Amino acid sequence: MSELILHHYPTSPFSEKIRLILGYKRLAWKSVIIPAISPKPDVVALTGGYRKTPFLQVGADIYCDTALICDILEHRQPTPTLYPAHNKGVARVLAQWADSTLFWTAMAWSFSPAGAAQVFPGAPPEVLKAFAEDRAKMRVAVPRLPPPDAAAACKSYLRRLANMLEEQSFLLGAAPCIADFAAYHPLWFTRHRTPAMAGILDHTPSVLAWMDRMAAIGHDQEQAFSAAEAIALAAQSTPAPLKNEPFQDEHGIALGSQVVITSESFGPEPTQGELIAATRMHYTLRRSDERAGTVHVHFPRIGYILKKAPSA
Structure with a gap:
């Protein structure tokens, strides 16, 4: 499986949430330190606009928002679980x-x-x-x-x-x-x-x-990695095949449409791309960048707003 790359900075509280979960699950990860404030050109090359901290990269797949990142880490390493079955x-x-x-x-x-x-x-x-x-x-x-x-x-x-x-x-x-x-x-x-x-x-x-x-849980196996290396890795990678999950249409926007996704409350910067998945819990956009190549950018549904792109 592709390596986990966390784009973060040391004083970011939401990054500490994910760093500890990586430690709890004993997952090795690579650390890319990003700026605390804009401009963030290396971040935007991968996300297309989203600039909240942190985000997770797995090859050419970019996962935004810690709620989604937690689900991805749970899938990668189900035990110990973040979501106890009884509650x-x-x-x-x-x-x-x-x-x-x-x-x-x-x-x-x-x-x-x-x-x-x-x-x-x-x-x-x-x-x-x-x-x-x-x-x-x-x-x-x-x-x-x-x-x-x-x-x-x-x-x-x-x-x-x-x-x-x-x-x-x-x-x-x-x-x-x-x-x-x-x-x-x-x-x-x-x-x-x-x-x-x-x-x-x-x-x-x-x-x-x-x-x-x-x-006391700690951060486990952290390895330094540069933004340039992360972008190069995305460019030479192919996004993972999408899971065969039903298309859940709440907006009347067809798959293949150009759309924009923004946060509903914090971080209004839009990410635009082709809508290639809208499942029960997640959105996925396909987009291309001259540095990062073709990437899939993933968002949770909760906390995010989906609209047709202005030119669509």
Whole structure:
């Protein structure tokens, strides 16, 4: 099977989610470090426009959004599972809450002035300004909580997580599942990237102990890889054959149409290509790039909007 290539950067919380899952499943992976803000020409060569972090590359197949990446890793290595059979629906719903509500609340708290200064220690003001402007452009429908309101919400959410950990080691049982990895990464950012704001975690010792257990999983077998090598690999690879899954048409857009896919809430940059699959859970676009060649770019349905391309 083709190697797993994660395009990420060290301080990205969603990347930490995937790095830990790779460690949990003991999967070897190659690490391509990408810029935290635009421009990202090497990213766009592979994705066609999508620029959120991280994304996963397997040869000439590009997987966008960590929800989809988790499914791909589960298929690659089913054990230990991210989706326990007895409560996989609950695990997915809890993970979706953690990746959205908990994440944005934790970010609003972490990027209070004292925390923001620690994200880029020693950086000149123009660096902070560029990061803030970049993220403002990516915010489509995500309200920004003032720090006092974020603090109140964070404390409530932490107490709820602590309640789940009263009689078990992880959120839904004796082993971590997708909900644990999703809830961990925004709190990891607060604890490790903005320690000035991490005192909020001290009110819930059981959450801190759970975080220690999650951190102990590690990232496993990471190997450095360059963006140029990743693009060259895509160019010399052929996308994997699509699974024989039924076409699920919700839009009246036929396979073979030129379409555009965008995020519904964060990261409005569009990816355009030929719609070659629309299954129960995923979309796949075929597109060509002068550097990366023909690639298949995959998106989850949830969280993304599909439309006909303007010229179609």
